[in-house]
Amino acid sequence: MASRQLDLFSSPADVALQPLRVTPLPDVGSLIERIGSDENWQERTLSEVLELWPCLYDEYVQVLLEPRKQAEEWFKQNGTHYATASPATRQHYRREHAALTDAKNLFHSILYGLYSQRMETLFAQAKQRLISKGLTEVALEGCEEFFNDVFQRPYYPDLGKRLPQLMDDLAVEYARLVT
Numbered sequence: 001m002a003s004r005q006l007d008l009f010s011s012p013a014d015v016a017l018q019p020l021r022v023t024p025l026p027d028v029g030s031l032i033e034r035i036g037s038d039e040n041w042q043e044r045t046l047s048e049v050l051e052l053w054p055c056l057y058d059e060y061v062q063v064l065l066e067p068r069k070q071a072e073e074w075f076k077q078n079g080t081h082y083a084t085a086s087p088a089t090r091q092h093y094r095r096e097h098a099a100l101t102d103a104k105n106l107f108h109s110i111l112y113g114l115y116s117q118r119m120e121t122l123f124a125q126a127k128q129r130l131i132s133k134g135l136t137e138v139a140l141e142g143c144e145e146f147f148n149d150v151f152q153r154p155y156y157p158d159l160g161k162r163l164p165q166l167m168d169d170l171a172v173e174y175a176r177l178v179t
Contacts, residue, residue, distance in 0.1 A: 022096065023067040025103045026060050028110065035114045038121045046151070046166055047159040053115065060107040068100035123147050126167040130175055139178045146174050 034056055041049070075093045123144050130140055147170055150158065158166055 023064070023100060025099070026063070026107065028106070031056065031060050031107060031110055032114065035111070035118070038118060041118050041122065042164055043162065045160055045162055046154055049163065050151070050154070050159075053111075056111055057108075060111060061104055064100050064104045064107070068097060068104060071097040071100060119148075119151070122163055122167050125164070126171045126174075129168065129171040133171070133175050135175060135178065142178075143174050146170070146177075 035052070036044070071093050075090065075097060078090065078093075126147060127140060127143060130143060147167070150166075150170055158169075161169065
């Protein structure tokens with residue numbers, strides 16, 4: 001009678017082995033560079049700023065969602081079955097999912113944080129213009145909401161204006177509305 005030795009490193013014949021998937025992550029520096037500095041935003045128009053957000057979101061955040069979902073699905077299907085995947089493979093996909101989740105969160109927070117910071121700088125410049133026109137703190141309470149409203153629902157003529165000119169125009173308009 002032939003003895004059969006247990007081979008711990010073999011896989012069942014009906015399971016096709018696939019190479020481990022590793023998703024390349026985008027570069028953080030390129031995201032920061034693409035957003036630009038406060039000085040760069042002084043040269044941009046409102047339409048350029050509004051078009052930039054979805055482009056950057058697609059390139060740096062959305063691109064990670066599908067591979068993250070695939071790693072999650074792979075782990076759901078193969079994560080508990082020793083016959084379909086080795087412990088090292090399961091650990092790899094667990095790490096891949098964690099890395100993609102962390103990268104997605106990192107890129108989203110950088111994008112949102114820098115975009116918000118640039119917007120706050122623009123709003124602060126317009127607020128300073130309002131203060132120089134003699135508006136009080138009480139009159140300034142709703143100005144950021146007013147500015148934000150214009151950015152969320154811009155009028156067509158405002159889209160082609162450079163941001164400093166737009167903020168000047170908004171400051172004049174807001175001063176006219178509250179006085």
